[in-house]
Amino acid sequence: MMGKYWTAICQRALLALVLAPAPAAAMRGADGQNLPPSAIAEGRRIALSPRLGNCTACHAIAGTSADGNLGPALRDIRRLFPNKAALFAEIYDPTIMAPRTAMPPFGKYRILTSGQIQKLVDFLWTL
Numbered sequence: 001m002m003g004k005y006w007t008a009i010c011q012r013a014l015l016a017l018v019l020a021p022a023p024a025a026a027m028r029g030a031d032g033q034n035l036p037p038s039a040i041a042e043g044r045r046i047a048l049s050p051r052l053g054n055c056t057a058c059h060a061i062a063g064t065s066a067d068g069n070l071g072p073a074l075r076d077i078r079r080l081f082p083n084k085a086a087l088f089a090e091i092y093d094p095t096i097m098a099p100r101t102a103m104p105p106f107g108k109y110r111i112l113t114s115g116q117i118q119k120l121v122d123f124l125w126t127l
C-alpha cells in the first residue's frame with residue numbers, strides 16, 4: 001500500500017520536473033528562435049576544446065579564461081554580425097572576408113561539421 005502511494009508521488013514529481021518550463025533566457029535564441037540550452041553549452045565546449053574548435057589558441061572569449069591574442073577578442077558578437085548566418089559563414093570559411101587570414105576555414109576544410117559550427121554560432125551569439 002505504501003509502495004503504491006510513493007510510486008504515485010514519485011511519478012508526479014518526475015512529471016513536474018519534465019514539464020517545468022526551462023529558464024526563458026536560455027531557451028530563446030537571439031533571433032527569437034527557440035534553442036535548447038544544451039546547444040549553447042555544446043557550442044561553448046566546442047569553442048574551448050583544443051581538439052575541436054581550438055578557438056582559444058587565437059581568441060580571447062568573453063566570459064571564459066580563453067586569452068588567445070592572434071585574432072580579435074570574441075565579444076559583442078551581435079554588434080559585428082548582422083545575423084547568425086553571417087557568423088556561420090565567417091567560421092565556415094573566413095577566407096571569403098579575409099583571403100590571407102590565419103584562421104582556418106573550419107567548414108570548408110571539414111575541421112568541424114556544419115552542426116558543430118551551428119552550435120558554436122549559438123554560443124557566440126550569447127556573448
Ligand code: HEC
Nearest residue numbers: 053054055057058070071072090091098101102103104120
Ligand atoms: C590560427 C588562429 C585562429 C583560430 C584557431 C581561430 N581564429 Fe578566428 N580569427 C583569427 C584571426 C587572425 C581573425 C581576424 C580575421 C582576419 O584575419 O582578418 C579571426 C576572426 C574571427 C572572427 C571575426 C571576429 C571579428 O571581430 O571580426 C570570428 C567570429 C572568429 N574568428 C571566430 C573563431 C572561432 C569560433 C574559432 C574556433 C572554431 C576561431 N575563430 C579560430 C584567427 C583564428
